[in-house]
Amino acid sequence: EAAIPFHAPRQAGVTFPQPAATQLLAFDLPQASAAADRDVLRTLLGAWTRTLSSAVTGPPPDPRLRGAGTARLTSLVGVGPALAARLNLAVPAGLADLPPFPGDRLDPARGGGDLLVQLCAEDRWTLAVVGELLTSAARTAGAAPRWAQSGFLPPTEPGATPRNLFGFKDGTANPDEGAAKQWVWGPPGPHENGTVLVYRRIRMDTAAFAALPEDGQNLVMGRRGGDGSPLTGTAEHDDPDIYAKRPDGSYVIPATAHVRLTSPRLDGGARMLRRGYSYDDGPGDRGLLFCAFMRDPGQFTRVQNRLAARDALNPFLEHTASAVAYVLPGAPEGTTLGEHL
Numbered sequence: 001e002a003a004i005p006f007h008a009p010r011q012a013g014v015t016f017p018q019p020a021a022t023q024l025l026a027f028d029l030p031q032a033s034a035a036a037d038r039d040v041l042r043t044l045l046g047a048w049t050r051t052l053s054s055a056v057t058g059p060p061p062d063p064r065l066r067g068a069g070t071a072r073l074t075s076l077v078g079v080g081p082a083l084a085a086r087l088n089l090a091v092p093a094g095l096a097d098l099p100p101f102p103g104d105r106l107d108p109a110r111g112g113g114d115l116l117v118q119l120c121a122e123d124r125w126t127l128a129v130v131g132e133l134l135t136s137a138a139r140t141a142g143a144a145p146r147w148a149q150s151g152f153l154p155p156t157e158p159g160a161t162p163r164n165l166f167g168f169k170d171g172t173a174n175p176d177e178g179a180a181k182q183w184v185w186g187p188p189g190p191h192e193n194g195t196v197l198v199y200r201r202i203r204m205d206t207a208a209f210a211a212l213p214e215d216g217q218n219l220v221m222g223r224r225g226g227d228g229s230p231l232t233g234t235a236e237h238d239d240p241d242i243y244a245k246r247p248d249g250s251y252v253i254p255a256t257a258h259v260r261l262t263s264p265r266l267d268g269g270a271r272m273l274r275r276g277y278s279y280d281d282g283p284g285d286r287g288l289l290f291c292a293f294m295r296d297p298g299q300f301t302r303v304q305n306r307l308a309a310r311d312a313l314n315p316f317l318e319h320t321a322s323a324v325a326y327v328l329p330g331a332p333e334g335t336t337l338g339e340h341l
């Protein structure tokens with residue numbers, strides 16, 4: 001299988017069909033002065049561009065990466081809101097940290113950051129080695145690692161939707177190319193090949209959810225766990241009809257079901273591109289690395305406000321970390337990530 005080119009108008013890590021494993025890495029700049037931080041940023045993005053492009057297309061930047069071109073390595077690099085504000089960078093106007101939500105239990109040491117990298121590949125080896133190279137380039141340039149988080153997917157047939165740790169297909173109702181142009185990528189102009197990543201580390205009480213009867217699980221979600229079909233349809237990709245009612249007047253998809261509260265119909269059609277991974281950090285700490293791409297983080301905020309108020313999933317969830325980053329446009333051949341900043 002051919003390697004996925006690094007040099008392209010858009011960074012491949014946003015839309016490429018999900019490889020089995022991910023590694024997220026966040027870094028902080030020294031905050032000595034804006035001028036010094038700008039130098040660190042320029043040096044770092046140059047070094048990361050070289051490392052990532054050679055990790056994909058060779059020559060391998062490290063002998064341990066021989067053959068990594070077939071690991072379906074993809075990456076994305078993003079800039080956090082605080083750094084963008086400090087250095088007055090040319091980022092989308094709406095880039096900002098998320099407001100607090102009711103029920104949040106956020107650990108600042110596992111979220112935020114001036115720079116965010118997401119690597120994806122079929123194997124953990126490639127992620128570990130490339131992650132190490134990016135981290136040492138960051139240290140050399142003067143940046144410090146802030147947090148890292150690894151995640152994985154179950155074995156999934158090509159083209160099928162992967163499941164999360166509740167056993168439900170996750171990523172079914174994602175925008176197509178046309179909708180993504182409006183809701184995921186920036187408007188025509190300097191950000192049209194950029195997007196915003198919202199990351200939430202969400203702990204899931206998998207045992208409590210598994211203890212629900214199957215139809216109870218389906219009512220919480222508004223879809224069937226087995227085939228992912230909405231309660232108002234028969235096939236996975238049938239559109240959930242949140243207005244359909246039973247003869248007794250109640251909604252088929254209950255008022256607090258997850259797919260009702262996240263429905264674009266409640267939000268002027270707004271969509272986000274969800275590309276989550278599961279994580280397992282030991283007993284009692286497993287769940288979802290919610291990763292979603294959108295034009296403006298306000299799209300997440302509107303949905304999460306509805307969820308935090310009454311999502312039937314809430315008793316099984318705890319948001320433990322959060323980050324926002326402007327995912328830079330790609331670096332076409334001969335250019336460096338972030339040149340337009």
Ligand code: HEM
Pocket residue numbers: 164166168169170171172173174200202203204221223240258259262263264272274287288290300303304307317
């Ligand atoms: C849909 C699970 C958190 C936004 C879904 C679906 C599942 C699911 C199973 C239906 C299948 C699909 O369309 O992918 C979960 C779990 C979560 C979680 C287990 C927490 C661990 C969130 C959060 C948000 C969100 C925090 C955003 C604030 C959405 C959206 C849809 C969706 C927008 C698609 C709605 C539609 O277009 O029909 N989620 N989700 N989810 N979820 Fe979540």
